[in-house]
Amino acid sequence: VCKPKVEGGLGLRRVVDCNKAAVMRLTWNILTDRLSLWVRWCKDEILKGRSFWQIEWKQSLSVTWKHILKLHTPVSANLVYSIGCNSTWSLWHDPWFQNCPLFVRVGNRAIYNSGLPRDTTLSEVIQGARWNWPVQSSLCPFGCGQQESIDHLFFQCPFTKSIWRKVLHLNNCPFPAAWNWENIVIWALDHSIGNHFHLWMRRAGLAASVYHCWRERNNIIFRQYEASTSVLLARITSDVARKVAMCMSIIDTPTNRSIVDNWEIEESIFRPCSGYGAGLGGARFGNRRR
Structure with a gap:
């Protein structure tokens, strides 16, 4: 039925093709900002x-929009x-460069380095008849204005x-003489190696701080x-406290209790001070016996 008449068919168009053409027409209306109530909605x-190309498929979308998003590739x-x-x-999200969004080709890091917002248009990087790209920046993402290293x-x-100062304070340990990666590593090797609870907490605090600072970056x-320092500290303390509560049973000593109070960890992690080694302030690693 859908074959051309010269081939013995009736020359009718396939319903699938008609539906695809209709959906593509809706996409074209959105891209060209056609004056219609549906486009405005x-x-x-x-x-x-946002750009049309930023919209991702999700279950809550209507059937029409799900069909529109399925045709992203053939439309572009x-x-x-x-x-x-x-x-x-859109500079980053429209498929103007070889039918592919620039964002897909260069990634988030290039967007960050350019210093251009995600809603930048092509006209903003064109001056006269030439491209006018900004000089790439490697400034600290936390906004202090210094070069990132x-x-x-x-x-x-x-x-x-400020995060490090708070974490060191929670562990009742002194501040390093110099704040750099090499000195921190040397300091950690000298002040956090061993099986005692307060040494384990220093290692846990160091690891959690590095992880959450890098994740925030x-x-x-x-x-x-962007989260505030208080929010980031709350994540670090929650992370460390959860690890302590699940993996350790701590001897109740003044040193250990002070650290537990600082981190606001539940006192249920303590075990009675009795028998050999009760005064060492150590920790028993592994799952807690019930």
Whole structure:
């Protein structure tokens, strides 16, 4: 039935092709900002200021929008972009470069280094008839204005340095003489090696601080989400306290109790001080017996 008449068919178009063409037409209306009530509704309720190409498939979308998103690839492959000083296309998310969004090719790090917002349009990086890309930046993502490096990121930045001061205070240990990666490693080897509880807590605090500071740095760069120092400290203390409660049974000594109180860990982790080694302030590793 759908074959051409010259081949003996009726020349009718396939329903699947007609449906695909209709959905592509809806996509075209959105991209060209056609004056219609439906397009206005999509802009306000679905896109909400984002590029059409930023919308991801999710269960709560309507059937129509699910079909629209399924045709992302064939639609982008058939678009021809006109690039100029007045281009309002999204620099990062529209598939203007070889039918592929620039974001997919260069990644989040390039967006961060460029210093350009995610809603930047093509016209903002074109001056006259030439590209006008900003000079790449390697500044600290925590906004202190200094160049990013391992030493600066973890120990010299005011944001992370305040985290370290608090964690060291929670463990009742002195501050290192110099704040850099090499000295911190030397300090950790001298002050946190051993099976005693307070030494284990120093290692746990060090590991949790490095992990959460690095994760926060990536959240700022790749997700544009920034947490306060109090929120970050709450995550560190919760992480350490959870590990202690699940994996250790601690001897109740003044030194251990002081650290437990600082970290606000439940006293149920203590075991009675009796028998050999009760005054050592050590810790028994492994799962707690019930």
